[in-house]
Amino acid sequence: MEILRKNDIIELEITDISNDGNGVGHYNGITIFVPAVAVGDVISCRIVMVKKSFCYGRVENLINPSEDRIESDCPVSKYCGGCSFRHISYEAECLAKDKFIRDSFERIGKLSPEYLSFCGCKDTDLYRNKAQYPVADDNGKAVCGFYARRSHRVVEYTRCRLQPEIFSDIVEFIMAFVNENHIPAYNEVALKGLLRHIYLRRGAYSGQIMVCLVVTDFKKAKVFGKLAVLLTEKFNDIKTVVLNENSKNTNVILGTKMKALVGDGTITDTMCGNTISISPLSFYQVNTQQAELLYYKAAEFAGLTPDSTLLDLYCGTGTIGLSMARQVKKLVGVEVIQAAIDNANVNVKTNGITNAEFICGDAGTVAKVLYERGERPDVIIADPARKGCDRPSLEYMAKMSPDRIVMISCNHTTAARDCAILGELGYSCDKVMGFDLFPRTTSVETLILLTKKN
Template sequence: MIKKNDLFEAEITAMTAEGSGICRADGMAVFVPGTAVGDRCVVRVVKVLKKYAFGRLEELLTPSPDRTTPDCSIAGPCGGCVYRHITYEAELKIKTQRVRDALERIGGFENIPMEPILGAPSRTRYRNKCQLPIGLSKNGEMQMGFYAVNSHRIIDTHTCLLQPEVFDRAAEAFRAWQKLSGESIYDEAAHSGVLRHLYMRCGEKSGEVLVCIVANGAKLHGEDLLVKMLREAVPEITGIVLNINRERTNVVLGRELRTLWGKPTIRDTLCRLEFEISPHAFYQVNRTQAEALYNKAAEYAGLTGAETLLDLYCGTGTIGLSMASRAKKLIGAEIIPSAVENARKNAAHNHVTNAEFLCGDAKDAAHILYERGERPDVIVIDPPRKGCDAAVITTIAAMRPTRVVYVSCDPATLARDLKQFTAEDYNIEAVTPVDMFPGTAHVETVVLLSKLNTKQHIEVELNLDELDLTSAESKATYDEIKAYVLEKHGLKVSSLYISQVKRKCGLDVGQNYNLSKKEDAKVPQCPPEKEAAIMDALKHFQMI
């Protein structure tokens, strides 16, 4: 049995969802960060649990063909990027396989209709938002950067390859100002000091830059000097604001903002729509890949201009608004009031007049819409990492949309939810992974679900009154047959299946019953097991 500090040779054969390589020692899986599939290496055991262990790469004996020279010196300790040591092609393969594995192992799906992953045009400088925690080093100087893996220890960072160069310039000017002004640094444990975070946003298309200083107080020493130094270092800057956060919390932003110079928002364009972005507003951090994702979602939605589109978990409305011009009506639902207000403002700003936004939990909003008789043709869902509430999926199925477009940020919860959708008679038509965050372990997925035989099922319900029963057939109603089959055989059967079996037995079920108006309509056929159960019921009621 392996134990801590053991050394062993192994080959990396797979990757975890967090981007660590997987090898085996004494039959136990060992997770090793910074390795690649195909690496032959010496691993030191650093922690042993009941069913698996963690290791550290001690020596690389034979490198994987996927390996490349890391372009960031702090990628390991920072923990933000886990794939900077392998090629982008290898990274995309790993992310595609992660989605496939989740759907197969958790969802139990086979023959998954996977489309090629949508890779990013660049692995670097793609983020339009940056949050840098501020703290004191051991020698009492300000440090600013990113938290080390699984800790609140700050890795002092002067550049990050995921963020635009303009953020580096703004951060260096801020560092220089702090030295000159002597403004105090926030101490998390003592809840004292002022400077907590440096928070920056930029518009990829507009070029506008907003710098926000998060502080444990309402005023900074040397505010005029700060404005002067930032404007000199960053001519692109359009706004400098102070965010006041006096709470004992890990939440970065407080509620109150004070503008030190310029305007407190930036503009940017996404899918031909212009958005006004405040420090609090949600906006996709990789605009280019967000457009790729939204375009794929729109393709899957298949809107023609005649549909009602429901956008659940709509946030500030970006996905739904990007499709609104192709829909008859857009309804968005979101639980965060400020996001709903932003969605309404975004709709008005872009002259979208066919949109309505509701504030409420997805489950409650979906139920309210169902109760008021809304039957959307297409539903788009973009839930948080925890996925959908089971009740949300049940209500979506009750609305009977012809298509559901599921945008997911977690393959595991996606697989779980798709399992419930298929149980509700939805079929997986297409799956496309999207690499929104190159270098990191994250992967997004867009899935198209379609309702099985929706039109035929609707016609079954509409034509129930057109039965032309003979006296012999009236011995048992359809509901009585269903109840008998359920009680004796434990099977649920539809009116459609009962009519098919009755026809086989020569019983009249009415001239128009269950006949589609389409010449080439595909009608589901009664399975043999259910046919036998229905035959038994017909004999029981002396109808045959």
């Protein structure tokens, strides 16, 4: 077998795409991962890193382009870590994401569910209702944009095609103020500076905008009171401006302390016909219209009746459960973040829903409490974070013996693992359906129906 070395140049055909968006090719039995390629590309590939059983490469020349390849319409897509699929057709992207899901369930979960048709997104640009822009120091000037792929180096660019155009206008206005007033950007190496992130949220239907400025110290951030006033004078849709304090040496964007400079720290939007209150710390799907399609299909999977009790684990602000509350006798929601529970309770009152209870706590811990107090839901909805469910949560979900478990996951690999565990605990993985809530990125949402085995 020929041994590959760094800087070797080989001819390589790309035959697959990995979950992280890299193209996959094989050379004399060695797997080689290459970014920014399409299935069917034949390339001249430079080897840039050699591992024991695989290599990383980069494109030196494109010998024969794939039929899936298109010209990127973003000037920084090669450098930014956001869009991994802007160089291929959207049809090819959907096929790749559908394959990601199937591979995970068959390879990791050893499962053979029915796969329903993948649900692509009508709008592949300007769909995000949330954006987080890191701020960095560049020789004494504050800059912001997006992290370069696999790094914390900020690519200075604000006109992202995934975000509403007004976000770019707001960020540029903020950065002009920051530099005019010599406000120091945070340096995560020196652990110095004031402004760490600019975090924006916008109601897809209401148009209301929240500006959240993440700073290292509230006491040093008084100058942002003036900025808050200027922002609301310039942009009529800004309903609240909030400071968030995060002084820790961490990759986590938000701290736990909030201070509203304008408004009450929340905005409202509509989701599945319900009015929803949203705070900086509460989870809310970034693609509102596509999330509504996902939730309607989840309700179909749930097979609810007027006598049903529905348990909504990892409920966030309650959007999923509340979209189904009028179809059931009782709704119980569980979420570990208190601010999200506060939002959920506001949402219940605002929408006149009287059959819902929301509990703050870890899913596994609360599931145990609910089991011990005799709760036996007919259906459980679970929408965990990327790490998936822990074993105690899955065990108590099964112990409560619902007829159906409907799982919504932003990580198909952990979802496949969790469904395999639920299989051991008496549940059959029946149906799986992919939903693209994040066009042009590698992320994809998965909807799963599990039913109790006889």
